[in-house]
Amino acid sequence: MLYIITFVALTIILLGYIKIAKTLNIVDRPNSRSSHHYIAVRGGGIIFPIAAVLWQLLYGQMALWIIVALLLIAVISFIDDIILLNPSIRMLIHIVATTILLWQIQIFDLPWYSVFLIYILTLGWINAFNFMDGINGITGIYGLVSLSTFLWMNQSIHFFSSELLITLIISTLIFLFFNFRLRAKTFAGDVGSVSLAFLLAWGLISLILVTDRVEYILFFAVYGIDSAVTILLRLARRENIFKAHRTHLYQFLSNEYKWSHTKVALIYGLIQLTINITVILSITNNWMNFFVLLFSIIGLSAAYLVIRYKIQKAINWKYSY
DSSP states (O other): OHHHHHHHHHHHHHHHHHHHHHHTTOEEOOOTTOSOOSOEESOGGGHHHHHHHHHHHHHOOSOHHHHHHHHHHHHHHHHHHHSOOOHHHHHHHHHHHHHHHHHHTTGGGSOHHHHHHHHHHHHHHHHHHHHTOOSTTHHHHHHHHHHHHHHHHHTTSOOSOHHHHHHHHHHHHHHHHHHSSSSOSBOOHHHHHHHHHHHHHHHHHHHHHHHTOGGGGGGGHHHHHHHHHHHHHHHHTTOOTTSOOOOSHHHIIIIISOOOHHHHHHHHHHHHHHHHHHHHHHHHTTOOOHHHHHHHHHHHHHHHHHHHHHHHHHTTOOOOO
16 A cells, blocks of 8 residues: 555656746756757656655655765755756765765775775766766666666565665656656656665665675676776776766667667666576576676676677767867
8 A cells, every 4th residue: 555655646746846847947958968859857866865755754764864865965966957066066975975875884894995995886886877877768777677686686685675675666667657758758867867876876785795795796787887988988088087978888879870768778778687687596506706707797898898899880980079
């Protein structure tokens, strides 16, 4: 019954937000770096942090400080959606929110070098997830794959709140109804992508801590490899990596290769789902260890580079600005 209430409440909230956003002109206007050619409401991803708050209120879970951290990162991201903030302010809030998260899940009990590495990876993940939010459906589909994987894992390895996972899945499905289409009604905005990335980081870190299996980091392999390789290639070209661009693989597929946004989003989601299933089976059957993880990352990265090279060659793409 509570899930029905959650579904109805979140649907009404998102519909209300879309109406208010149109009135206040909180919209995304396409520019030369956009993958869209029409105006749509920005910030529809506000449904994700609202879903987490609703979970806290309905189920009274002991995660108040993490929800506070989520709201901090959501509010600053929403402000950034409306007015362009100084990147240093945004990063400061990201660090504060990440610190609260790691404090609450007792990461600071680990050796300092582990804490430092988790800090870097978490902050990198949040920003990478935000960079990947450029076409219809990709954030929602990827989030749905990750949350569903966590929910499946949680049945046998209790590392997270199933109620929160289901609530977030409901919010993702509602968001996808308005976003996963050729002409989206709303985009996630920074508030949506950053908030969802934060929540997914919470889930993955919790899973790794409970199982002591770092191999589960492959659950984020598709986004991680696309973002990391793209950043390295841009640095090699001496680009400003904080400047908007259209050089992710998914952007080549959508903009130059002319595949529909929904098709590209589904492909990314299905590839990650396949990796997730493979990782779960490998760990269950004791095929996975650190060296297999290392070779898996190298192999996936190599496959990504080959595909990227072939696509860029096919579209005769050259760096031009």
